[in-house]
Amino acid sequence: MRVLIISDIHANLTALEAVLSAARLYDAVWCLGDIVGYGPDPNECVDVVQSLPNLVYLTGNHDAATLGNINLEAFNRDARISAQWTKSVLGASSIQFLKNAQEKAVLENVTLAHGSPRNPVWEYMLDTYTASINFEYFETEVCFVGHTHQPTIYVESDGPRKAIWKYLAPGEVFKISERTILNPGSVGQPRDHDPRASYALFDTEQRAWRLMRVEYDIAQVQQRIIDNGLPRRHALRLKQGW
DSSP states (O other): OEEEEEOOOTTOHHHHHHHHHHHOOOSEEEEOSOOSSSSSOHHHHHHHHHTSTTEEEBOOHHHHHHTTSSOGGGSOHHHHHHHHHHHHHOOHHHHHHHHTOBSEEEETTEEEESSOSSSTTTOOOOSHHHHHHHGGGOOSSEEEOOSSSSOEEEEEOSSSSSEEEEOOOTTOEEEOOSOEEEEOOOSSSOOSSOOSEEEEEEETTTTEEEEEEEOOOHHHHHHHHHHTTOOHHHHHHHHHTO
16 A cells, blocks of 8 residues: 655645645555644645545644644744634634544554654654654554654664664655654655655555655745734745755
8 A cells, every 4th residue: 555644734735735746646645743833724734634535644733732732832932823823714624623633543553643652742753862762652663753844764773772863865765674763754844954845655565665855836835824924934934944
């Protein structure tokens, strides 16, 4: 089965549509959370995601905050403004969809979480130390996470540092042969200084992961952010991917 792995869309419809067009053929979609937050198109993005085939969708911290399940004081000022705006415009069907999301899922010998298997909604896995600890919190061969907006691979090691970071260039195939944590990066707000929308394709039979990037019309999204009175910083950062 060919699975499209996406995460952190963040209400960026233009980026999402570019990813779906580029990915083309897939049998299922596993979305690792944060459809909403930051961007100008929350309802539109929820509508598109709901229509995807064999969908598994997890809740992210921005999704949870929009539903009132996380105190907005946990966010910085700009993120709070975006969350409050999102809450004010989110339609009833979008709210219901977000309420039905899982925090964590296990399927096809893969664990799915937004942040980490230890703390599915909130923990950032940004280093080998945190990844090393998290290998103890899932039993499957593979774990897919999002949240950091940075594509990453951590492979379990028998050495003193239990996790080893691996680099994967866009388009390159990584064959999974040992316990591994993988992050597809962000569709709607990449933070690895590559502004292109990021996603991955996973072959469940070959245990093969392919990281992909695709360009989209960033200026169009920036203008919609500004037109809706959202923080300009969230528009500016899209151009450089930070």
